[in-house]
Amino acid sequence: MSDPRGQTPRRNTPRSNSAPRRPQQQVQPARLVAYEVIAAVREADAYANLLLPSRIQKAGLNAADAALATELTYGTLRMQGFYDKVIELVADRTVDKIDPAVLDVLRLGAHQLLATRVATHAAVNESVALASQVASRSATGFTNGVLRTISRSSLEEWQGWVQEETEGADEKLAVLHSHPAWVVRALRSALDAEGRGDELEQLLEADNVAPKVNLAALPGLVDAADAAALGDSDTFSPIGFVLSGGDPVGVTERFGGRVRVQDEGSQLAALALSRAAAITPGERWLDLCAGPGGKAALLAAEARAGGAELIANELVPARAGLVRNALAGVPGDVPVLELDGTTIGETHPEQFDRIMLDAPCTGLGALRRRPEARWRKSPNDVAELSVLQGKLFDAAFAALKPGGIIAYVTCSPHLGETLGTVNGALARWGDKLEQLPTRDVLEAIAANPLDIGGNGRTVQLWPHRHGTDAMFIALFRKH
Numbered sequence: 001m002s003d004p005r006g007q008t009p010r011r012n013t014p015r016s017n018s019a020p021r022r023p024q025q026q027v028q029p030a031r032l033v034a035y036e037v038i039a040a041v042r043e044a045d046a047y048a049n050l051l052l053p054s055r056i057q058k059a060g061l062n063a064a065d066a067a068l069a070t071e072l073t074y075g076t077l078r079m080q081g082f083y084d085k086v087i088e089l090v091a092d093r094t095v096d097k098i099d100p101a102v103l104d105v106l107r108l109g110a111h112q113l114l115a116t117r118v119a120t121h122a123a124v125n126e127s128v129a130l131a132s133q134v135a136s137r138s139a140t141g142f143t144n145g146v147l148r149t150i151s152r153s154s155l156e157e158w159q160g161w162v163q164e165e166t167e168g169a170d171e172k173l174a175v176l177h178s179h180p181a182w183v184v185r186a187l188r189s190a191l192d193a194e195g196r197g198d199e200l201e202q203l204l205e206a207d208n209v210a211p212k213v214n215l216a217a218l219p220g221l222v223d224a225a226d227a228a229a230l231g232d233s234d235t236f237s238p239i240g241f242v243l244s245g246g247d248p249v250g251v252t253e254r255f256g257g258r259v260r261v262q263d264e265g266s267q268l269a270a271l272a273l274s275r276a277a278a279i280t281p282g283e284r285w286l287d288l289c290a291g292p293g294g295k296a297a298l299l300a301a302e303a304r305a306g307g308a309e310l311i312a313n314e315l316v317p318a319r320a321g322l323v324r325n326a327l328a329g330v331p332g333d334v335p336v337l338e339l340d341g342t343t344i345g346e347t348h349p350e351q352f353d354r355i356m357l358d359a360p361c362t363g364l365g366a367l368r369r370r371p372e373a374r375w376r377k378s379p380n381d382v383a384e385l386s387v388l389q390g391k392l393f394d395a396a397f398a399a400l401k402p403g404g405i406i407a408y409v410t411c412s413p414h415l416g417e418t419l420g421t422v423n424g425a426l427a428r429w430g431d432k433l434e435q436l437p438t439r440d441v442l443e444a445i446a447a448n449p450l451d452i453g454g455n456g457r458t459v460q461l462w463p464h465r466h467g468t469d470a471m472f473i474a475l476f477r478k479h
Protein backbone atom coordinates (compact mmCIF):
# COMPACT_ATOMS: atom_id res chain seq x y z
CA MET A 1 0.00 0.00 0.00
CA SER A 2 1.50 3.32 -0.95
CA ASP A 3 1.50 6.22 1.41
CA PRO A 4 -1.13 8.92 0.84
CA ARG A 5 1.69 11.38 0.96
CA GLY A 6 3.04 9.82 -2.24
CA GLN A 7 -0.10 10.76 -4.15
CA THR A 8 -1.19 13.95 -2.46
CA PRO A 9 1.35 15.75 -0.33
CA ARG A 10 -0.61 15.97 2.87
CA ARG A 11 1.22 18.98 4.17
CA ASN A 12 0.22 21.01 1.13
CA THR A 13 -2.93 19.60 -0.29
CA PRO A 14 -5.64 21.04 1.90
CA ARG A 15 -4.03 24.44 2.00
CA SER A 16 -2.87 24.67 -1.59
CA ASN A 17 -6.28 24.76 -3.21
CA SER A 18 -7.23 27.64 -5.34
CA ALA A 19 -9.62 30.17 -3.87
CA PRO A 20 -12.77 28.46 -2.67
CA ARG A 21 -15.73 28.61 -4.94
CA ARG A 22 -18.69 30.25 -3.41
CA PRO A 23 -21.14 27.47 -2.63
CA GLN A 24 -24.08 27.64 -4.96
CA GLN A 25 -26.35 25.26 -3.12
CA GLN A 26 -28.44 25.12 -0.01
CA VAL A 27 -27.42 22.35 2.34
CA GLN A 28 -29.72 19.39 2.00
CA PRO A 29 -32.02 19.22 5.08
CA ALA A 30 -31.01 15.65 6.06
CA ARG A 31 -27.34 16.68 6.23
CA LEU A 32 -28.16 19.82 8.14
CA VAL A 33 -30.11 17.79 10.71
CA ALA A 34 -27.22 15.33 11.02
CA TYR A 35 -24.76 18.18 11.47
CA GLU A 36 -26.93 19.89 14.10
CA VAL A 37 -27.22 16.72 16.15
CA ILE A 38 -23.49 15.95 15.89
CA ALA A 39 -22.67 19.53 16.93
CA ALA A 40 -25.13 19.35 19.87
CA VAL A 41 -23.49 16.11 21.04
CA ARG A 42 -20.13 17.91 21.06
CA GLU A 43 -21.26 21.26 22.44
CA ALA A 44 -24.03 20.35 24.84
CA ASP A 45 -23.45 16.67 25.65
CA ALA A 46 -26.74 15.91 23.88
CA TYR A 47 -27.83 12.30 23.41
CA ALA A 48 -28.13 11.63 19.69
CA ASN A 49 -30.89 9.03 20.12
CA LEU A 50 -33.04 11.53 22.05
CA LEU A 51 -32.33 14.64 19.98
CA LEU A 52 -32.43 13.20 16.49
CA PRO A 53 -36.14 12.26 16.34
CA SER A 54 -37.21 15.76 17.41
CA ARG A 55 -34.86 17.40 14.89
CA ILE A 56 -36.15 15.15 12.12
CA GLN A 57 -39.70 16.07 13.02
CA LYS A 58 -38.93 19.79 13.25
CA ALA A 59 -37.27 19.73 9.81
CA GLY A 60 -40.27 17.85 8.36
CA LEU A 61 -38.07 15.19 6.75
CA ASN A 62 -39.76 12.48 4.70
CA ALA A 63 -39.00 8.82 5.47
CA ALA A 64 -36.05 8.59 3.06
CA ASP A 65 -34.43 11.78 4.34
CA ALA A 66 -35.07 10.74 7.95
CA ALA A 67 -33.27 7.45 7.24
CA LEU A 68 -30.37 9.35 5.64
CA ALA A 69 -30.14 11.79 8.57
CA THR A 70 -30.12 8.85 11.01
CA GLU A 71 -27.45 6.94 9.11
CA LEU A 72 -25.25 10.03 8.77
CA THR A 73 -25.59 11.00 12.42
CA TYR A 74 -25.06 7.59 13.96
CA GLY A 75 -22.39 6.49 11.49
CA THR A 76 -20.37 9.69 11.91
CA LEU A 77 -20.54 9.62 15.71
CA ARG A 78 -19.61 5.93 15.88
CA MET A 79 -16.66 6.18 13.53
CA GLN A 80 -15.49 9.57 14.77
CA GLY A 81 -12.22 8.18 16.18
CA PHE A 82 -11.26 6.68 12.82
CA TYR A 83 -12.33 9.74 10.81
CA ASP A 84 -10.35 12.01 13.12
CA LYS A 85 -7.19 10.03 12.41
CA VAL A 86 -7.82 10.26 8.66
CA ILE A 87 -8.45 14.01 8.95
CA GLU A 88 -5.27 14.46 11.02
CA LEU A 89 -3.28 12.57 8.42
CA VAL A 90 -4.60 14.74 5.60
CA ALA A 91 -4.63 18.08 7.39
CA ASP A 92 -1.26 17.45 9.02
CA ARG A 93 -2.46 18.76 12.35
CA THR A 94 -4.21 17.25 15.32
CA VAL A 95 -7.97 17.67 15.38
CA ASP A 96 -7.85 19.93 18.42
CA LYS A 97 -6.21 22.50 16.13
CA ILE A 98 -9.25 22.53 13.82
CA ASP A 99 -12.28 24.76 14.41
CA PRO A 100 -14.78 22.37 16.09
CA ALA A 101 -17.62 23.29 13.71
CA VAL A 102 -15.38 22.63 10.69
CA LEU A 103 -14.20 19.39 12.27
CA ASP A 104 -17.80 18.20 12.57
CA VAL A 105 -18.36 19.05 8.90
CA LEU A 106 -15.21 17.12 7.97
CA ARG A 107 -16.27 14.09 10.04
CA LEU A 108 -19.68 14.09 8.36
CA GLY A 109 -18.04 14.47 4.96
CA ALA A 110 -15.50 11.71 5.65
CA HIS A 111 -18.32 9.38 6.64
CA GLN A 112 -20.17 10.03 3.40
CA LEU A 113 -17.01 9.48 1.36
CA LEU A 114 -15.74 6.36 3.13
CA ALA A 115 -18.83 4.55 4.36
CA THR A 116 -21.82 5.46 2.19
CA ARG A 117 -22.82 5.40 -1.46
CA VAL A 118 -23.19 9.16 -1.58
CA ALA A 119 -21.49 10.39 -4.76
CA THR A 120 -18.13 12.07 -4.15
CA HIS A 121 -19.16 15.39 -5.71
CA ALA A 122 -22.32 15.50 -3.57
CA ALA A 123 -20.43 14.67 -0.37
CA VAL A 124 -17.76 17.29 -1.02
CA ASN A 125 -20.00 20.06 -2.38
CA GLU A 126 -22.59 19.66 0.36
CA SER A 127 -19.85 19.71 3.00
CA VAL A 128 -18.34 22.86 1.54
CA ALA A 129 -21.77 24.51 1.55
CA LEU A 130 -22.28 23.34 5.13
CA ALA A 131 -18.90 24.72 6.23
CA SER A 132 -19.80 28.06 4.69
CA GLN A 133 -23.11 28.04 6.58
CA VAL A 134 -21.96 26.88 10.03
CA ALA A 135 -18.37 28.13 10.12
CA SER A 136 -16.94 30.75 7.79
CA ARG A 137 -16.36 31.35 4.11
CA SER A 138 -12.66 30.94 4.77
CA ALA A 139 -13.28 27.37 6.01
CA THR A 140 -14.61 26.27 2.65
CA GLY A 141 -11.24 25.92 0.94
CA PHE A 142 -9.85 23.85 3.81
CA THR A 143 -12.96 21.66 3.86
CA ASN A 144 -12.84 21.21 0.10
CA GLY A 145 -9.13 20.32 0.15
CA VAL A 146 -9.33 17.81 3.00
CA LEU A 147 -12.37 16.03 1.63
CA ARG A 148 -11.07 15.90 -1.96
CA THR A 149 -7.88 14.30 -0.65
CA ILE A 150 -9.86 11.77 1.36
CA SER A 151 -11.99 10.98 -1.68
CA ARG A 152 -8.97 10.03 -3.78
CA SER A 153 -8.23 6.88 -1.74
CA SER A 154 -10.37 3.93 -0.69
CA LEU A 155 -11.51 3.08 2.81
CA GLU A 156 -9.09 0.14 2.84
CA GLU A 157 -6.17 2.41 1.94
CA TRP A 158 -7.04 4.87 4.71
CA GLN A 159 -7.41 1.98 7.15
CA GLY A 160 -3.92 0.83 6.24
CA TRP A 161 -2.40 4.28 6.58
CA VAL A 162 -3.95 5.15 9.94
CA GLN A 163 -2.76 1.81 11.29
CA GLU A 164 0.75 2.45 10.02
CA GLU A 165 0.70 5.75 11.88
CA THR A 166 -0.42 4.14 15.16
CA GLU A 167 1.78 2.32 17.69
CA GLY A 168 0.60 -0.77 19.61
CA ALA A 169 -1.74 -3.66 18.76
CA ASP A 170 -4.72 -2.51 20.84
CA GLU A 171 -4.21 1.09 19.74
CA LYS A 172 -4.28 -0.01 16.08
CA LEU A 173 -7.54 -1.89 16.67
CA ALA A 174 -8.87 1.11 18.56
CA VAL A 175 -8.33 3.49 15.68
CA LEU A 176 -9.44 1.01 13.02
CA HIS A 177 -12.72 0.23 14.81
CA SER A 178 -13.13 3.68 16.29
CA HIS A 179 -13.08 2.86 20.01
CA PRO A 180 -11.07 4.58 22.75
CA ALA A 181 -7.94 2.48 23.38
CA TRP A 182 -8.80 1.99 27.07
CA VAL A 183 -12.15 0.49 26.04
CA VAL A 184 -10.42 -1.90 23.65
CA ARG A 185 -8.09 -3.01 26.45
CA ALA A 186 -11.06 -3.50 28.79
CA LEU A 187 -12.96 -5.54 26.21
CA ARG A 188 -9.86 -7.64 25.53
CA SER A 189 -9.51 -8.35 29.27
CA ALA A 190 -13.16 -9.36 29.53
CA LEU A 191 -12.89 -11.74 26.56
CA ASP A 192 -9.57 -13.10 27.85
CA ALA A 193 -11.23 -13.84 31.19
CA GLU A 194 -13.43 -16.37 29.43
CA GLY A 195 -10.67 -17.64 27.15
CA ARG A 196 -12.10 -15.90 24.06
CA GLY A 197 -9.58 -13.11 23.45
CA ASP A 198 -9.45 -14.07 19.77
CA GLU A 199 -12.99 -12.69 19.35
CA LEU A 200 -11.95 -9.10 20.07
CA GLU A 201 -12.08 -7.85 16.50
CA GLN A 202 -15.50 -9.43 15.92
CA LEU A 203 -16.75 -7.65 19.02
CA LEU A 204 -15.37 -4.28 17.93
CA GLU A 205 -17.02 -4.75 14.52
CA ALA A 206 -20.34 -5.66 16.15
CA ASP A 207 -20.20 -2.48 18.24
CA ASN A 208 -20.33 -0.51 14.99
CA VAL A 209 -23.45 -2.16 13.60
CA ALA A 210 -26.90 -0.90 14.58
CA PRO A 211 -28.79 -3.60 16.50
CA LYS A 212 -31.95 -5.24 15.22
CA VAL A 213 -35.20 -4.23 16.88
CA ASN A 214 -35.92 -6.89 19.50
CA LEU A 215 -39.33 -7.22 21.07
CA ALA A 216 -40.48 -9.02 24.20
CA ALA A 217 -44.03 -10.34 24.46
CA LEU A 218 -44.80 -10.20 28.17
CA PRO A 219 -45.52 -13.74 29.41
CA GLY A 220 -49.15 -14.51 30.16
CA LEU A 221 -50.31 -11.20 28.67
CA VAL A 222 -50.02 -11.72 24.92
CA ASP A 223 -51.92 -14.29 22.91
CA ALA A 224 -49.52 -16.82 21.34
CA ALA A 225 -51.00 -16.40 17.85
CA ASP A 226 -50.74 -12.60 18.07
CA ALA A 227 -47.18 -12.91 19.28
CA ALA A 228 -46.24 -15.21 16.42
CA ALA A 229 -47.25 -12.49 13.94
CA LEU A 230 -44.78 -10.00 15.43
CA GLY A 231 -41.71 -11.21 13.58
CA ASP A 232 -38.99 -13.81 13.70
CA SER A 233 -39.13 -15.76 16.96
CA ASP A 234 -35.95 -17.75 16.32
CA THR A 235 -34.26 -16.05 19.27
CA PHE A 236 -32.53 -17.08 22.50
CA SER A 237 -35.20 -15.48 24.62
CA PRO A 238 -38.33 -17.65 24.81
CA ILE A 239 -40.48 -14.50 24.79
CA GLY A 240 -38.44 -12.64 22.16
CA PHE A 241 -39.02 -11.59 18.57
CA VAL A 242 -37.03 -9.71 15.99
CA LEU A 243 -39.29 -7.09 14.42
CA SER A 244 -39.66 -7.97 10.76
CA GLY A 245 -40.56 -4.44 9.68
CA GLY A 246 -42.63 -1.41 10.49
CA ASP A 247 -42.62 0.97 13.37
CA PRO A 248 -41.81 -0.58 16.79
CA VAL A 249 -43.70 2.21 18.57
CA GLY A 250 -46.83 1.27 16.60
CA VAL A 251 -46.46 -2.38 17.65
CA THR A 252 -46.00 -1.45 21.30
CA GLU A 253 -49.06 0.82 21.23
CA ARG A 254 -51.17 -1.79 19.43
CA PHE A 255 -50.44 -4.25 22.23
CA GLY A 256 -51.04 -1.71 25.00
CA GLY A 257 -47.48 -2.04 26.33
CA ARG A 258 -47.68 -5.84 26.64
CA VAL A 259 -45.21 -6.08 23.78
CA ARG A 260 -42.11 -4.03 24.44
CA VAL A 261 -38.92 -3.12 22.64
CA GLN A 262 -36.22 -4.82 24.71
CA ASP A 263 -32.79 -6.20 24.01
CA GLU A 264 -32.69 -9.99 24.23
CA GLY A 265 -29.92 -9.83 26.80
CA SER A 266 -32.18 -7.76 29.06
CA GLN A 267 -34.99 -10.25 28.57
CA LEU A 268 -32.71 -13.12 29.53
CA ALA A 269 -31.38 -11.23 32.56
CA ALA A 270 -34.88 -10.66 33.94
CA LEU A 271 -35.92 -14.25 33.22
CA ALA A 272 -32.74 -15.51 34.94
CA LEU A 273 -34.06 -14.06 38.19
CA SER A 274 -37.73 -14.99 37.78
CA ARG A 275 -36.95 -18.54 36.58
CA ALA A 276 -33.90 -19.34 38.73
CA ALA A 277 -36.21 -21.30 41.03
CA ALA A 278 -39.90 -22.22 41.10
CA ILE A 279 -42.02 -19.32 42.40
CA THR A 280 -43.79 -19.80 45.71
CA PRO A 281 -47.03 -17.77 45.69
CA GLY A 282 -46.75 -14.74 47.96
CA GLU A 283 -43.05 -14.16 47.27
CA ARG A 284 -41.96 -10.50 47.40
CA TRP A 285 -39.62 -9.29 44.67
CA LEU A 286 -37.72 -6.03 44.37
CA ASP A 287 -36.30 -4.34 41.26
CA LEU A 288 -33.81 -2.08 43.04
CA CYS A 289 -32.59 0.12 40.16
CA ALA A 290 -35.58 -0.09 37.88
CA GLY A 291 -35.48 2.93 35.56
CA PRO A 292 -36.57 3.11 32.79
CA GLY A 293 -38.46 -0.07 33.59
CA GLY A 294 -37.84 -2.64 30.87
CA LYS A 295 -36.91 -5.44 33.25
CA ALA A 296 -39.50 -4.27 35.80
CA ALA A 297 -42.30 -4.80 33.24
CA LEU A 298 -41.09 -8.31 32.48
CA LEU A 299 -40.57 -9.15 36.16
CA ALA A 300 -44.06 -7.81 36.93
CA ALA A 301 -45.56 -10.13 34.31
CA GLU A 302 -43.55 -13.08 35.64
CA ALA A 303 -44.48 -12.26 39.25
CA ARG A 304 -48.14 -11.98 38.32
CA ALA A 305 -48.08 -15.37 36.54
CA GLY A 306 -46.43 -17.04 39.56
CA GLY A 307 -48.45 -15.34 42.30
CA ALA A 308 -45.57 -13.17 43.50
CA GLU A 309 -45.57 -9.44 44.19
CA LEU A 310 -43.12 -6.94 42.65
CA ILE A 311 -41.96 -3.62 44.07
CA ALA A 312 -39.84 -1.33 41.92
CA ASN A 313 -37.40 1.32 43.06
CA GLU A 314 -35.59 4.07 41.17
CA LEU A 315 -33.52 6.91 42.57
CA VAL A 316 -34.19 9.50 39.86
CA PRO A 317 -37.81 10.73 39.98
CA ALA A 318 -38.11 11.30 36.21
CA ARG A 319 -36.90 7.78 35.61
CA ALA A 320 -39.31 6.46 38.25
CA GLY A 321 -42.01 8.03 36.07
CA LEU A 322 -40.71 6.00 33.12
CA VAL A 323 -40.94 2.87 35.27
CA ARG A 324 -44.61 3.63 36.02
CA ASN A 325 -45.26 4.04 32.28
CA ALA A 326 -43.45 0.78 31.52
CA LEU A 327 -45.58 -1.03 34.09
CA ALA A 328 -48.85 0.32 32.68
CA GLY A 329 -49.27 -2.69 30.39
CA VAL A 330 -49.21 -5.18 33.27
CA PRO A 331 -52.49 -5.58 35.21
CA GLY A 332 -52.23 -5.02 38.97
CA ASP A 333 -50.45 -2.50 41.09
CA VAL A 334 -46.66 -2.36 41.27
CA PRO A 335 -45.50 0.26 43.78
CA VAL A 336 -42.60 2.37 42.52
CA LEU A 337 -40.41 3.71 45.33
CA GLU A 338 -37.97 6.58 44.83
CA LEU A 339 -35.29 5.62 47.35
CA ASP A 340 -31.54 5.70 47.20
CA GLY A 341 -31.00 1.98 46.70
CA THR A 342 -27.96 2.00 48.98
CA THR A 343 -30.36 2.54 51.92
CA ILE A 344 -32.79 -0.28 51.07
CA GLY A 345 -31.18 -2.63 53.59
CA GLU A 346 -32.06 -0.19 56.38
CA THR A 347 -35.59 0.67 55.18
CA HIS A 348 -36.53 -2.89 54.13
CA PRO A 349 -34.29 -5.36 56.03
CA GLU A 350 -34.73 -9.01 54.98
CA GLN A 351 -38.02 -8.30 53.23
CA PHE A 352 -37.56 -9.70 49.74
CA ASP A 353 -37.36 -13.18 48.27
CA ARG A 354 -35.76 -12.04 45.01
CA ILE A 355 -33.93 -8.85 44.12
CA MET A 356 -32.94 -7.60 40.69
CA LEU A 357 -29.85 -5.42 41.00
CA ASP A 358 -29.48 -4.09 37.45
CA ALA A 359 -26.75 -1.75 38.55
CA PRO A 360 -25.87 1.69 37.20
CA CYS A 361 -22.83 1.03 34.99
CA THR A 362 -20.74 2.50 32.19
CA GLY A 363 -22.93 0.90 29.53
CA LEU A 364 -19.85 -0.31 27.63
CA GLY A 365 -21.91 -3.32 26.58
CA ALA A 366 -24.41 -1.21 24.67
CA LEU A 367 -22.08 0.87 22.50
CA ARG A 368 -23.92 -0.11 19.30
CA ARG A 369 -27.08 1.55 20.67
CA ARG A 370 -25.55 4.84 21.81
CA PRO A 371 -23.15 5.96 19.12
CA GLU A 372 -21.47 8.77 21.07
CA ALA A 373 -21.33 6.94 24.43
CA ARG A 374 -17.86 5.48 23.90
CA TRP A 375 -16.34 8.98 23.69
CA ARG A 376 -18.00 10.11 26.92
CA LYS A 377 -16.80 7.41 29.30
CA SER A 378 -13.49 7.25 31.10
CA PRO A 379 -11.71 4.79 33.41
CA ASN A 380 -12.69 7.11 36.29
CA ASP A 381 -16.33 6.25 35.60
CA VAL A 382 -15.52 2.58 36.12
CA ALA A 383 -13.79 3.34 39.40
CA GLU A 384 -16.71 5.44 40.72
CA LEU A 385 -19.41 3.10 39.52
CA SER A 386 -17.77 -0.02 40.91
CA VAL A 387 -17.84 1.57 44.39
CA LEU A 388 -21.58 2.32 43.97
CA GLN A 389 -22.19 -1.19 42.63
CA GLY A 390 -20.58 -2.66 45.75
CA LYS A 391 -22.74 -0.49 48.03
CA LEU A 392 -25.90 -1.40 46.14
CA PHE A 393 -24.94 -5.07 46.34
CA ASP A 394 -24.51 -4.86 50.10
CA ALA A 395 -27.83 -3.04 50.46
CA ALA A 396 -29.58 -5.67 48.32
CA PHE A 397 -27.98 -8.41 50.41
CA ALA A 398 -29.31 -6.80 53.60
CA ALA A 399 -32.80 -6.41 52.09
CA LEU A 400 -32.89 -10.06 51.00
CA LYS A 401 -34.49 -12.75 53.15
CA PRO A 402 -32.24 -15.70 54.02
CA GLY A 403 -32.74 -18.20 51.19
CA GLY A 404 -33.54 -15.37 48.76
CA ILE A 405 -31.94 -14.80 45.36
CA ILE A 406 -30.13 -11.76 43.95
CA ALA A 407 -29.48 -11.21 40.25
CA TYR A 408 -26.53 -8.86 39.78
CA VAL A 409 -26.71 -7.49 36.22
CA THR A 410 -24.77 -4.88 34.24
CA CYS A 411 -24.86 -3.82 30.60
CA SER A 412 -21.10 -3.49 30.79
CA PRO A 413 -18.57 -6.30 30.37
CA HIS A 414 -15.81 -4.27 32.08
CA LEU A 415 -14.23 -6.63 34.63
CA GLY A 416 -14.21 -3.85 37.22
CA GLU A 417 -18.01 -3.78 37.04
CA THR A 418 -18.60 -7.51 36.59
CA LEU A 419 -16.27 -10.03 38.22
CA GLY A 420 -14.67 -7.25 40.28
CA THR A 421 -17.99 -6.40 41.95
CA VAL A 422 -18.94 -10.06 42.27
CA ASN A 423 -15.61 -11.07 43.83
CA GLY A 424 -15.78 -8.11 46.20
CA ALA A 425 -19.24 -9.18 47.39
CA LEU A 426 -18.13 -12.81 47.78
CA ALA A 427 -15.14 -11.69 49.83
CA ARG A 428 -17.31 -9.49 52.08
CA TRP A 429 -20.13 -11.97 52.61
CA GLY A 430 -18.18 -15.22 52.68
CA ASP A 431 -20.28 -18.35 53.09
CA LYS A 432 -23.46 -16.31 53.58
CA LEU A 433 -23.45 -15.71 49.82
CA GLU A 434 -23.62 -18.68 47.46
CA GLN A 435 -23.01 -18.27 43.75
CA LEU A 436 -25.65 -20.10 41.72
CA PRO A 437 -24.82 -21.79 38.40
CA THR A 438 -26.03 -18.91 36.25
CA ARG A 439 -25.07 -20.59 32.97
CA ASP A 440 -27.23 -23.62 33.78
CA VAL A 441 -30.16 -21.34 34.62
CA LEU A 442 -29.75 -19.43 31.34
CA GLU A 443 -29.35 -22.59 29.29
CA ALA A 444 -32.58 -23.97 30.76
CA ILE A 445 -34.40 -20.74 29.82
CA ALA A 446 -32.97 -20.17 26.35
CA ALA A 447 -34.94 -21.31 23.34
CA ASN A 448 -31.72 -21.96 21.39
CA PRO A 449 -28.28 -23.18 22.54
CA LEU A 450 -26.25 -20.33 24.06
CA ASP A 451 -22.48 -20.41 23.63
CA ILE A 452 -21.36 -19.08 27.02
CA GLY A 453 -17.69 -18.90 27.99
CA GLY A 454 -16.06 -18.86 31.42
CA ASN A 455 -16.66 -21.12 34.38
CA GLY A 456 -20.46 -21.01 34.25
CA ARG A 457 -20.99 -19.33 37.62
CA THR A 458 -21.54 -16.03 35.83
CA VAL A 459 -22.75 -15.32 32.30
CA GLN A 460 -21.40 -12.74 29.91
CA LEU A 461 -23.48 -12.22 26.76
CA TRP A 462 -21.91 -10.52 23.73
CA PRO A 463 -23.12 -8.57 20.68
CA HIS A 464 -20.89 -10.50 18.27
CA ARG A 465 -21.73 -13.95 19.69
CA HIS A 466 -25.33 -13.64 20.81
CA GLY A 467 -26.61 -10.53 19.00
CA THR A 468 -27.44 -9.06 22.43
CA ASP A 469 -25.94 -6.18 24.36
CA ALA A 470 -22.92 -7.31 26.38
CA MET A 471 -25.03 -8.07 29.42
CA PHE A 472 -23.43 -9.63 32.50
CA ILE A 473 -25.59 -11.79 34.78
CA ALA A 474 -24.67 -13.39 38.10
CA LEU A 475 -27.12 -15.16 40.43
CA PHE A 476 -26.60 -15.62 44.18
CA ARG A 477 -28.47 -17.15 47.08
CA LYS A 478 -28.27 -15.75 50.60
CA HIS A 479 -27.71 -18.14 53.48
Ligand SMILES: C[S@@+](CC[C@H](N)C(=O)[O-])C[C@H]1O[C@@H](n2cnc3c(N)ncnc32)[C@H](O)[C@@H]1O
Nearest residue numbers: 289290291292293294295315340341358359360
Ligand atom coordinates in the same frame (compact mmCIF):
# COMPACT_ATOMS: atom_id res chain seq x y z
C1 LIG B 1 -28.89 0.06 34.30
S1 LIG B 1 -30.15 1.15 34.76
C2 LIG B 1 -31.47 0.03 35.10
C3 LIG B 1 -32.19 -0.43 33.85
C4 LIG B 1 -33.51 -1.07 34.16
N1 LIG B 1 -33.37 -2.20 35.05
C5 LIG B 1 -34.25 -1.51 32.93
O1 LIG B 1 -34.19 -2.68 32.56
O2 LIG B 1 -34.90 -0.67 32.32
C6 LIG B 1 -29.68 1.65 36.36
C7 LIG B 1 -30.66 2.60 37.03
O3 LIG B 1 -30.22 2.79 38.36
C8 LIG B 1 -30.56 4.08 38.76
N2 LIG B 1 -29.77 4.41 39.96
C9 LIG B 1 -28.55 4.98 40.02
N3 LIG B 1 -28.15 5.08 41.30
C10 LIG B 1 -29.14 4.56 42.06
C11 LIG B 1 -29.33 4.39 43.44
N4 LIG B 1 -28.39 4.80 44.32
N5 LIG B 1 -30.46 3.83 43.88
C12 LIG B 1 -31.41 3.42 43.01
N6 LIG B 1 -31.30 3.57 41.68
C13 LIG B 1 -30.18 4.12 41.21
C14 LIG B 1 -30.28 4.91 37.53
O4 LIG B 1 -31.00 6.14 37.60
C15 LIG B 1 -30.77 3.99 36.43
O5 LIG B 1 -32.10 4.28 36.10
